[in-house]
Amino acid sequence: MPISSPFRSTSRVSAYLLALLGVLLATLVRYEMGPVLGGTIPVVLYTVPVALAALHGGFGPGLFATLTGALVSDFLFIEPVYRFSLESQSSVVVILSFLVTGLTISYFGHRMKTLQGSLAEQASKLAAANRELEQSDRRKDEFLAMLAHELRNPLAGISTAAELLKRARDAQPRTVQTGEIIGRQVRHMTKLVDDLLDVSRVTRGLVMIEKKAVDLKDAVQGAVEQVKASLAARRQHLTLDLADGDILVCGDRIRLTQVISNLLANASKYSPEERTVRVVLRATAEQVELAVADDGQGIDASLLPHVFDLFVQAERTPDRAQGGLGIGLALVRRIVELHEGSVTAHSDGAGKGSRFTVALPRLARAAGSPEGSQGAAPAQPMPQGMRILVVDDNQDAADTVALLLEACGHSVSVAYGAAAALARAGAERFDxxxxxxxxxxxxxxxxxxxxxxxxxxxxxxxxxxxGYGQEQDRRASMEAGFARHLVKPVDTGALIEALGAGRGVEFEPTHRH
Structure with missing residues (x-):
């Protein structure tokens, strides 16, 4: 048997008290208006407490107000007063009309009360569901971050081992080729891991940009560096048609490079081997347009309006050679929109290639020097003979990084935990x-x-x-005193560059034993 809530009982009592109070107030008003109204029956006045009682408490309080109002009207204002009698036909009609009106108001008040209760219950369920979704979303983000970390640890060891294969002094051509294959596959897996993290940030609107003056031509060159290996593997040709002079925009160079590399990778993936991918960069006084075009499989007209939606992909081939997670173009659109620009797709149909055009507001040179162009720090020379301590609890990752650095001419010590690192640092000095x-x-x-x-x-x-590489992770590392935050699997060039920048700028080399 369901147990009624005391709050619900209190609410019903208050509804009946409201009905009684309303009838009394209507009676007082009618009494004060007696000299004006004379013997007129006060039906309109008594419908007000009926409506209030019905809306507040439902049918019962509304009916109570209706009957009470009818009895008080009959007793006080219908001749002869102070008696319950309906001697004239007009009085009967008025009272019956009032009763019908009151019953109708009470019924609809009851229905509204029921609907309000249902809506309140649904709102409560929706709020609970939203809380569960938010918790689930947080757990998903935590899981993806942990998954990325756990995947990057073995990928770091594999990537560095592949680099060692290529750098070995006695490496045979087949060994070098094997190292290059492993490296390409590791980069592909790393891209998938990054996509997993990006999809969460895209759907929650957490993709943030740091706006600075950027020469878009520098972003194009950076993107070309990222995709040239995949283009070469498919024997595809890349042509660049870039406008003369600086093409400045206000934005995040890393994210803009990501936009262009995603478009280039997409063009390469959906184009046959030995085809051409074209990049055209044009600018007017107010706007910059960058187009990436290919001669690939094209986009079906039914898919074209949805290519920038999450998880949307062209029909896969049976061998699933054109893999991916279907979030690259969605990320492109989000980043471009954050730069107050737009991106469009065009294709004449299947087999006729496609063209993606990014439009961004142009920035005048007076607004600032372009990031990575004017005012850029000169390239640091490759460091030699540094004394380096590598600390990582993943022994394979630590050992392969140490071997790689030793192959570059450095003296390296390895510690597999904080205690060992503290002991090493107490006995030796490190650059x-x-x-x-x-x-x-x-x-x-x-x-x-x-x-x-x-x-x-x-x-x-x-x-x-x-293995943690989100923006808050980088920021926390900078606050802790790190000069750089590199994400596993680390690119060898980035690591060497970080050591060079650190040696040239961040610190003065210490005396080595």
């Missing part, structure tokens, strides 16, 4: 320390702060090497 963030015995950032406080490590450059 650079490469730290994993997710150490089991302490947080890598806390270890960085501890090591930086040691006098013998004053001037040492600290580089974070982590």
């Amino acid at each position: 650079a320390v490469i730290l994993d963030i997710g150490l089991p015995d302490t947080d890598g950032r806390a270890l960085c702060r501890t090591l930086r406080a040691r006098p013998q490590l004053r001037g040492t450059v600290f580089i974070a090497l982590s």
Whole structure:
């Protein structure tokens, strides 16, 4: 048997009290208006408390107000007064009309009360469902971040081992080729991991950009560097038709490079081998247009309006050679919109290629120097003979990084945990320390702060090497005192560049034993 809530009972009592109070107030008003109304029956006045009672408490309080109003009217205002009698036909009609009106109002008030209760219940369920979705979304983001971290650890070891295969002094051509194949596949898997994280940020609107003056031609060149290996593997040709002079926009160079590389990768993926991919960059005084065109399979007219939606892909071939997660173009649109621009797709149909055009507001040179162009720091020379400490609880990852750095001419020590790192740093001096963030015995950032406080490590450059690569992770590393935050699997060039920048700018080399 259901148990009634005390709050519900209190609400019903208050509804009856409201009905009684309303009838009394209507009676008082009618009594004060007696000299004006004379013997007129006050039906209109008494419908007000009926409506209020019905809306507040439903049918019962509305009926109570109706009957009470009818009895009071009959007793006080219908001749002869102070008696319950209906002697004239007109009085009977008026009272009956009032009763019918009151019953109707009470019924519809009851229906509205029921609907309000239903709506309140549905709203409560929706709020609970939203809370569950938010919690689920947070758990999903945490899972994806952890998944990315756990995947990047083995990928880091594989990637560095592949680089070692290519750099071995006695490497045979087949060994070098094997290393290149492994490296390409690792980069592809890393891209899939990054896409998994990006899809969460895109759907939640968390893709943020840092706006600076950027020469879009620099972003094009950066994107070409990222995709040239895949273009070469498919023996595809790339033509660049870039306008003369600086083409400045206000935006995030890394994200703009990502937009262009995604479009180039998409063009390569959906084009047969030995075809041409074209990049055209044009500008007017107010706008910059960048187009990426191919001679590939094209886009069906039914798919064209949806190509920028999440998880939308062209029909897959049976061998699934044109893989992917279907979020690249959705990410492109989101990033372009954050830059106050637009992106469109055009295709004449299946087999007739496609063309993607990005339009961005042009930035005048007076607004600032372009990032990565004017005012850029000169390239640092490749460091030689540095004393480096590598700290990572993943032994394979630590050992392969150490072997790679030794192959580059550095002296390297390895520690597989914070305690070992502290012992090493107490006995030796290092020019650079490469730290994993997710150490089991302490947080890598806390270890960085501890090591930086040691006098013998004053001037040492600290580089974070982590499977966590979101913006908040990078920011936290910078706040902890790291000069760079690199994400596993680390690109060899990026690591060498970080050591060079650190040695040239971030610290003064210490004396080596």
